[in-house]
Amino acid sequence: MNLRFLSAGESHGPQLTAVVDGLPAGLxxxxxxxxxxxxxxxxxxxxxRRMAIEADRIVFAAGVRGGRTTGAPLALVIENRDWKNWTEIMDPAPGNWPRKKALTTPRPGHADLTGGMKxxxxxxxxxxxxxSARETAMRVAIGAVAHKLLAELGVESIGYVPMLGGIESGVPFSWDLRQQIEQSPVRMTDPAVEKEVIAAIDAAKKSGDTLGGLLEARFRGLVPGxxxxxxxxxxLDGRIAQMAMSIPAVKGVEIGEGFKNxxxxxxxxxxxxxxxTERGWHRRSNRAGGLEAGMTNGEELVVRAALKPxxxxMRPLPSADVVSHQAADAARERSDVTAVPAASVILEALVSIILADAYLEKFGGDTLEELQERVSVYQQRVREY
Known part of the structure; x- marks a missing residue:
């Protein structure tokens, strides 16, 4: 990758940390x-309740000066406010077994059992x-930086929810609906469906259950190639799919109308x-979702992902204790009823990382100005091709 990053940090540790390398200077x-x-x-x-405790804010610890990137590695920090309640539990110093809040009954569908074995x-x-999906907070921050770079290159994006808990939006996506999506508590295009979805979430919470749904991220203004x-x-489709599948609980990805097609x-x-001569090369339909043969084709990129519950x-499934091997209910941790609306934001941010990397791969440049000039020359060339 030209835009490389590593993140570190635990859900209840003191902070999330990342180092991002490859950003041009002058962004x-x-x-x-x-x-x-x-x-x-x-x-x-x-x-x-965790979302009421945390109020995530980014700290630039390196790589930014005077409101612009310097070209050096970018260091990012997000503090965990809940850390103060977990300092003894998460203390890195040696301690007695069992530790406080030790968890020994794995949850079906989570990393617990297989991760413990590994x-x-x-x-x-x-x-x-x-x-924990808490890790995605830092990747969203990295995605926001990548999105800023894409915006400087004329790319727009949106993430939204076509379906939640089996309830589908009745209003097809349109870029004119961006304000509706941003204001919607479930990030859907259809205000009439919102009440039904909210009622389903409330019912799931009451019964101790959880809900999944579909996520969609769209990007327009991308160059072909x-x-x-x-x-x-x-x-590029493989790289996007890998990133999308790395979102916790995502179990399927498609580009455009992949499964329907x-x-x-x-x-x-x-x-x-x-x-x-006015539009240059173009399509009047976009069933391919803006990608053909591993490359963008200049049309709108459409990435869809399926998020399981x-x-x-809160009404746990059967499990067994990894110490005693006796049957037990799965552990209960503070959690959400659904994270589908939030996951649509995560998908948009993470695909932004892949696209920013693809621009840097194709056009290079040590400064934003160089990158913009090269993109502009290429856009004119492919238009006249």
């Missing part, structure tokens, strides 16, 4: 480019603290090609 960047994304990730109807932990808190067809690991003849799937249930 305008302030905390206000990142904090609204963190706030959106914490929002959405159905979120749990790393040899009998206190499964050593697994869940890093496997990001990614490549020449090697498997350079194909599988049951149709090719004449009803492929997007015919047109050219005119959260694994922590």
């Amino acid at each position: 305008p960047l302030t905390v206000e480019d990142v904090n609204p994304w963190l706030k959106k990730r914490q929002g959405g109807y159905g979120r749990g 790393y040899g932990h009998k206190d499964l808190r050593d697994v869940l603290e890093r496997a 990001l990614g490549s067809y020449v090697q498997f690991d350079r194909k 599988a049951g149709l003849p090719g004449s009803r799937v492929h997007d015919a090609i047109f050219y005119d 959260i694994a922590t249930l």
